[in-house]
Amino acid sequence: MRNVVKVRIYPTTAQKEALLQAFGCARWWWNRALNLNNETYKATGKGLSRQGYNDLLPALKQEFPWLKNCYSQVLQSVSLNLSRAFINFFEGRAKYPNFKSKHGKQSIQYPQSVKLLNRVIKLPKIGEVEAKLHRTFDGVLKTVTVSMTCTGKYYAALLFDDGLPIETASTNGKALGIDLGLTHFAITSDGSKFDNPKHLLKREKNLKRKQQKLSRKVKGSVSHAKARKIVARVHERIINTRKDFQHKLSRKLVNENQVIIVENLAVKNMVKNHNLAKAISDCGWSEFTRQLKYKSEKEGKIYLEIGRFFPSSKTCHVCLNQIGSLPLEVRSWTCKACQTKHDRDINAAKNIRDEGLRLLRQSSVQVLALGTSATVSGESVRPKRGRKTSVEASVREAGSPHYIGTPISVG
Numbered sequence: 001m002r003n004v005v006k007v008r009i010y011p012t013t014a015q016k017e018a019l020l021q022a023f024g025c026a027r028w029w030w031n032r033a034l035n036l037n038n039e040t041y042k043a044t045g046k047g048l049s050r051q052g053y054n055d056l057l058p059a060l061k062q063e064f065p066w067l068k069n070c071y072s073q074v075l076q077s078v079s080l081n082l083s084r085a086f087i088n089f090f091e092g093r094a095k096y097p098n099f100k101s102k103h104g105k106q107s108i109q110y111p112q113s114v115k116l117l118n119r120v121i122k123l124p125k126i127g128e129v130e131a132k133l134h135r136t137f138d139g140v141l142k143t144v145t146v147s148m149t150c151t152g153k154y155y156a157a158l159l160f161d162d163g164l165p166i167e168t169a170s171t172n173g174k175a176l177g178i179d180l181g182l183t184h185f186a187i188t189s190d191g192s193k194f195d196n197p198k199h200l201l202k203r204e205k206n207l208k209r210k211q212q213k214l215s216r217k218v219k220g221s222v223s224h225a226k227a228r229k230i231v232a233r234v235h236e237r238i239i240n241t242r243k244d245f246q247h248k249l250s251r252k253l254v255n256e257n258q259v260i261i262v263e264n265l266a267v268k269n270m271v272k273n274h275n276l277a278k279a280i281s282d283c284g285w286s287e288f289t290r291q292l293k294y295k296s297e298k299e300g301k302i303y304l305e306i307g308r309f310f311p312s313s314k315t316c317h318v319c320l321n322q323i324g325s326l327p328l329e330v331r332s333w334t335c336k337a338c339q340t341k342h343d344r345d346i347n348a349a350k351n352i353r354d355e356g357l358r359l360l361r362q363s364s365v366q367v368l369a370l371g372t373s374a375t376v377s378g379e380s381v382r383p384k385r386g387r388k389t390s391v392e393a394s395v396r397e398a399g400s401p402h403y404i405g406t407p408i409s410v411g
């Protein structure tokens, strides 16, 4: 199983210079390869492969000799990551790859040849960089990603493989549906609502103020550069606060449940309005679902995304009666068919859970004594060994009580 450990590193001035050059080369190659891919696609209808990118590198090194200063495997990692980014895009998991800016966070990846020594990390062509390695690590060191934040801090993300097999997924336990909302960060099918921490909102307001200040400065001036750094620092604090909150919440939910079911974000966004609040929650949601997924997989639990649209808010989870419209401001409603009183969000979370369980029941994983939903009958036996823990729900399949008409395709 693979684990990532992120440590702070402290390069010397000379090492910073060398890293900056490496970041520049990697970024240059990413942008160049991306552009090349776009043009090749326009001309031939086909993109470039990872090998296709790598084959271009020797000639480019002749044309641009400074490219030779960069460790060659760093450039090859860029080729790999770009081709992966395209695969993720075509399979609907990610947006179209973007060009990289020299102003954002910078990073490079070493697929091998990095050594961990006592309190230093030895990077090819950079040397021994001081690091906070305050624990021993299990497993073989695989890739190392070195990054620099906008505030000038350096980190190394170390990927270890401990050689142990991934836990076999089991559905034996409690299932939880989660609705990601705008009024609350997350609402669960067992009736809990979780809000973003209050001081996060305060910090976001502070960020807005600092950003306005920055926009009034003359570009290229000293005060502009200063204001920019201040904005980056506030931004960094917001990201840390948000991540900390999400890590605690995802840890709690994964600890307490065996099956976690959420709506696929691409599907969720298709039915919501575009506004700022959504944009903010979006970036929070995708990080949160990423955490739920990897934490579940690590422990042999099941993380499931419902990959198609169904009206989770407008369906009564008790009798499956659907109501015509439910404006956003209506927070609770009573089902006309069975007279059940619903909290809008909790009802939605319960529908998400039930739909996920229905899909799981259809897939080869057998559901054992979940006891959480009337729609689950105690069918038998063991999950297949070694199956992936996240189950992709089929978009085309009908037969759901929640199913309405033609499914909307994703992407």
Ligand SMILES: [Zn+2]
Residues within 6 Å of the ligand: 316, 317, 318, 319, 320, 321, 335, 336, 337, 338, 339, 340
């Ligand atoms: Zn009802």
